[in-house]
Amino acid sequence: xxxxxxxxxxxxxxxxxxxxxxxxxxxxxxxxxxxxxxxxxxxxxxxxxxxxxxxxxxxxxxxxxxxxxxxxxxxxxxxxxxxxxxxxxxxxxxxxxxxxxxxxxxxxxxxxxxxxxxxxxxxxxxxxxxxxxxxxxxxxxxxxxxxxxxxxxxxxxxxxxxxxxxxxxxxxxxxxxxxxxxxxxxxxxxxxxxxxxxxxxxxxxxxxxxxxxxxxxxxxxxxxxxxxxxxxxxxxxxxxxxxxxxxxxxxxxxxxxxxxxxxxxxxxxxxxxxxxxxxxxxxxxxxxxxxxxxxxxxxxxxxxxxxxxxxxxxxxx
Amino acid sequence: xxxxxxxxxxxxxxxxxxxxxxxxxxxxxxxxxxxxxxxxxxxxxxxxxxxxxxxxxxxxxxxxxxxxxxxxxxxxxxxxxxxxxxxxxxxxxxxxxxxxxxxxxxxxxxxxxxxxxxxxxxxxxxxxxxxxxxxxxxxxxxxxxxxxxxxxxxxxxxxxxxxxxxxxxxxxxxxxxxxxxxxxxxxxxxxxxxxxxxxxxxxxxxxxxxxxxxxxxxxxxxxxxxxxxxxxxxxxxxxxxxxxxxxxxxxxxxxxxxxxxxxxxxxxxxxxxxxxxxxxxxxxxxxxxxxxxxxxxxxxxx
Numbered sequence: 001x002x003x004x005x006x007x008x009x010x011x012x013x014x015x016x017x018x019x020x021x022x023x024x025x026x027x028x029x030x031x032x033x034x035x036x037x038x039x040x041x042x043x044x045x046x047x048x049x050x051x052x053x054x055x056x057x058x059x060x061x062x063x064x065x066x067x068x069x070x071x072x073x074x075x076x077x078x079x080x081x082x083x084x085x086x087x088x089x090x091x092x093x094x095x096x097x098x099x100x101x102x103x104x105x106x107x108x109x110x111x112x113x114x115x116x117x118x119x120x121x122x123x124x125x126x127x128x129x130x131x132x133x134x135x136x137x138x139x140x141x142x143x144x145x146x147x148x149x150x151x152x153x154x155x156x157x158x159x160x161x162x163x164x165x166x167x168x169x170x171x172x173x174x175x176x177x178x179x180x181x182x183x184x185x186x187x188x189x190x191x192x193x194x195x196x197x198x199x200x201x202x203x204x205x206x207x208x209x210x211x212x213x214x215x216x217x218x219x220x221x222x223x224x225x226x227x228x229x230x231x232x233x234x235x236x237x238x239x240x241x242x243x244x245x246x247x248x249x250x251x252x253x254x255x256x257x258x259x260x261x262x263x264x265x266x267x268x269x270x271x272x273x274x275x276x277x278x279x280x281x282x283x284x285x286x287x288x289x290x291x292x293x294x295x296x297x298x299x300x301x302x303x304x305x306x307x308x309x310x311x312x313x314x315x316x317x
Numbered sequence: 318x319x320x321x322x323x324x325x326x327x328x329x330x331x332x333x334x335x336x337x338x339x340x341x342x343x344x345x346x347x348x349x350x351x352x353x354x355x356x357x358x359x360x361x362x363x364x365x366x367x368x369x370x371x372x373x374x375x376x377x378x379x380x381x382x383x384x385x386x387x388x389x390x391x392x393x394x395x396x397x398x399x400x401x402x403x404x405x406x407x408x409x410x411x412x413x414x415x416x417x418x419x420x421x422x423x424x425x426x427x428x429x430x431x432x433x434x435x436x437x438x439x440x441x442x443x444x445x446x447x448x449x450x451x452x453x454x455x456x457x458x459x460x461x462x463x464x465x466x467x468x469x470x471x472x473x474x475x476x477x478x479x480x481x482x483x484x485x486x487x488x489x490x491x492x493x494x495x496x497x498x499x500x501x502x503x504x505x506x507x508x509x510x511x512x513x514x515x516x517x518x519x520x521x522x523x524x525x526x527x528x529x530x531x532x533x534x535x536x537x538x539x540x541x542x543x544x545x546x547x548x549x550x551x552x553x554x555x556x557x558x559x560x561x562x563x564x565x566x567x568x569x570x571x572x573x574x575x576x577x578x579x580x581x582x583x584x585x586x587x588x589x590x591x592x593x594x595x596x597x598x599x600x601x602x603x604x605x606x607x608x609x610x611x612x613x614x615x616x617x618x619x
Contacts, residue, residue, distance in 0.1 A: 062513055094517040102513075104529055106533055115515075
């Protein structure tokens, strides 16, 4: 068990009025619990605004969690002081969604890759140089690229730089926040393959956040589905895709396009919109849109429990 | 693979990365190229550079001393005195040339001073926010509440009239301009992903501030600094004109204009040449500043 997240909550205050009084709060992540085993890839899916990115960032304490517990290698991350956390970041890295925004435009690739090593005091000058070259090689770039600036690369190449940067400190866990969704479809597969190769080579553990179900299916060992800040279902990949238990997961999976014109399928069309995270529905967050809603759903929040064989679901059904 | 997922194809081979030529397209090179293409930037920089050369080479350009008096009072421009002479028989050309030194000196030091203080305050206010931001921003608001030249006059009146006090006053009144600019730029850069990435890497605040935020904030400061240089030259001349800046016999352009007031009809050259010098300097810096703004504006990039 590399990472354990227990009842993670992150709320953002809504401020209004002349003096910035707190007028409400947005619940971005609502009591999310899961664990990630060493060497596996946990996919986290959900639609825009469901809190999956916030979850990833809260785990790295880039957004300070409001409450909950995060245990990484037996250590509680939230108990760490600022300096201890800074040092711990060596083991927890992140790959960002937008390869155009996540690289400092005024740094050369070499400096981008060398800086994490400097920050964590890894190696001396020549050693670092060698390591940067190795990193470039690992992600399929060559040495001449080191002296260039990010704007001279394509999206896919930039994402490779982002991956190389995340790898530079030899981390144990990488939170990949939609690492391919900003890329061209033809490039996506290359980057996914690269990530899979690197995982094998360095025994990396990924928390892979995405909204593309086919991408998540390809790369993940286990998949978690989020809705409105809550984890509604989490199971082994095949289990989840074959036998989804939660009505939301069922609806989500039924929306995946199948490239077969003769394929007849039953689409579950949800009515209405996602409720505002500033004003969550009582009981199950999904009940206003659930086709199978019962009375209990409107009152009692379903527990996120193991329904057998490590298949977690939060539903009264 | 189950029926309702789209198979992702993974047959695409990696495109070979061609060995490319070792040309580093640094932002600086881009900048130089864009700069040379921009007409007003080039004209502006030519004007600015000429004044800089004039200031540096003053003793070689003119053979007179700027305090040396001759018998010829208020003489019209001639071969001997290119810009004529003033009411004390001093060569105006020489005085204008040496005046360049004073104006550029004041501009350079006043503006560098306000950039340093203003940027630092703006950086702290924007990056840390909270009470630091409140205090610093209110300080800027207070400074901006006064008309700037009035504030400068008040500061000089308090400290005593001299060129260095005028310089200090000009530096102080320009602080909020740079401070607010820096603060707003820091606020926007702070929310960029690469700053989040830097934090995720485990960098300390100081490193993030000076290695990642500052380098991405300096372009508007540079543009504003160039434009501010022009304002500083005018402000110095204004203070000189009011008798609060450089004191006679210093050949400051504003002071020269003040002295020439009485003779404007009798000997207009006493006023025209220092006036033209001020105008040209300001024009040069403004053209340069506008040019830089165009070049740095990302929307102008093709």
